[in-house]
Amino acid sequence: MHAVIDQIHPPSTHTTSSPEKMITVGLLWHSLSSGNLGVGALTESNIAIVRGVAESLGRRVRFIVLGSGSDSLPSLAAELAQAGHALENQRVRLFRASFREQVRRCDVVIDIGEGDSFADIYGFKRFFFYWLSKNIVCSLGRPLILAPQTIGPFDGAAARALAKQVMARCSKVFARDQLSSDYLAQLGMRGNTGEAIDVAFRLPFRARRFADNGKVRVGINVSGLLFNGGYTGGNQFGLSIDYPATIRRLIRHFQALPEVEVHLVGHVITPDMRSEDDYARGLSLAEEFPGVIVAPVFSRPSEAKSYIAGLDFFTGARMHACIAAFSAAVPVVPMAYSRKFNGLFGTLGYDTIADCKADSDDVVCQKIVAGYTARAQLKEKVRASLQRVEERLGRYEASLAQVLGAVVGK
Structure with missing residues (x-):
């Protein structure tokens, strides 16, 4: 299997001075x-x-x-x-x-x-x-x-x-x-x-090694775009939930668990477009919820995946952040807001999805919390789906x- 924790595809050591056609x-x-x-x-x-x-x-x-x-x-x-x-x-x-x-x-x-x-x-x-x-x-x-x-x-x-x-x-x-x-x-x-x-x-990735503090590391990807209601600011994507309220509720829930350390992981970083910027939204939420850890600004996608690969559980609304978790065998509950989530993960036989266009705030939170509680079983489910990948x-x-x-x- 290609997506294995602690593994990165290393550059080949082969170099060539032959005139072979590229x-x-x-x-x-x-x-x-x-x-x-x-x-x-x-x-x-x-x-x-x-x-x-x-x-x-x-x-x-x-x-x-x-x-x-x-x-x-x-x-x-x-x-x-x-x-x-x-x-x-x-x-x-x-x-x-x-x-x-x-x-x-x-x-x-x-x-x-x-x-x-x-x-x-x-x-x-x-x-x-x-x-x-x-x-x-x-x-x-x-x-x-x-x-x-x-x-x-x-x-x-x-x-x-x-x-x-x-x-x-x-x-x-x-x-x-x-x-x-x-x-x-x-x-x-x-x-x-x-x-x-x-x-x-x-x-490619190499799972990040965090300091061993005995905590269960829960990653939450907060979509700056969804938090702001889309580009229009008026629930552009037709969500069935109050996204900002649901995010705050999830952070509050996980922070209340003494064994958990909450990480807010941005996957779209656009300082010139604050309405989309996950990192900026993470910083503002960290002011509301002291103690959460805001992941750094990543210089390339493999760095973000390596960070996510070091977590113990993940949820989020950026699909490629969820793919990063999934392909690193991290238990994940995607927060779907478009057909692409259901199509992609459904194709893999992975139905542990919180549907933000159909489920209520309560149901979305319940699915994510249930995923965290059953994260060991969810990890095995992810590994089985990776065979299809x-x-x-x-x-x-x-x-x-x-x-x-x-x-x-x-």
Whole structure:
């Protein structure tokens, strides 16, 4: 199993001075500089997965990250360079010749939608932008793979038609859950589709060793976005609970347990957008509840996962924070607020979820407290589900091996 506590995928010690041809892989709509560590987790994880597949084929990779930001990650670049790989970061300027030039450099392009979904729920303008970028890649004759992500919904007739058109041109389209697979089938998409799971399950980590103080460490991820009512400030996501009141209730409950140490773990850190910033909200809650520990600002997603991996129990509303816990075999009760939670964890047969769009405040708290009480059993349940993760990611890796193998064989 890849996601084992106290294990990190170490850089290969292999370096090469031979003139072997590097495979150039474009990572379209990935990001190494997003304040949302979930987006960064997808990028780092996809790099780890592609690297592993390429090394099994005896090749090294030049990764070109093509996203909305231009900042790179020096620590990751150094790790890759040590193993003979290379990392570049290029900002997508879709209507300039530079984008096409970058795509032409690639042997393969992998697209994850910079937020891991291909849908029109964020507006037609954004959908059209991503649709056009995919068509440009295909028009330039480069194999395009849609990495495991949520597919749909496409509520508009035009968006549905355009989505089907471009997905038909892709080498492979991977859904990350059963709901998305069913949706693809409803669209009549078959032949080049597959179902895997979120690539962030493969994010490297090393479980943090906290000082032994005899405490049970309970991690709570507080979503700054949900705490503030969404971008509109008016319960934008249609929650059935009073989210701020529920968070305060959970902190109060766990602080009252003498054996517990409460950690508030941010997973979206955006100082320039306070309405989204988990870390800022954690600091304000720490003033209300003296004694809680606010996790530090993490410089990269693997640091956040390593911190979470050292905890004894976890709950939260940021899905990739919950994936970090789950893939490190930490007992977790996700606080779901969208279809993506139910689709992802339901696909794994993991039904221990507090549904913040259906359950009452009381029920959400009861489910989380029950999860904490039964955390030993919950840990075993997580471990059993991780077997499904490995099988599903294996499908994605096998498809990558086929595409990259064709490149190697040229």
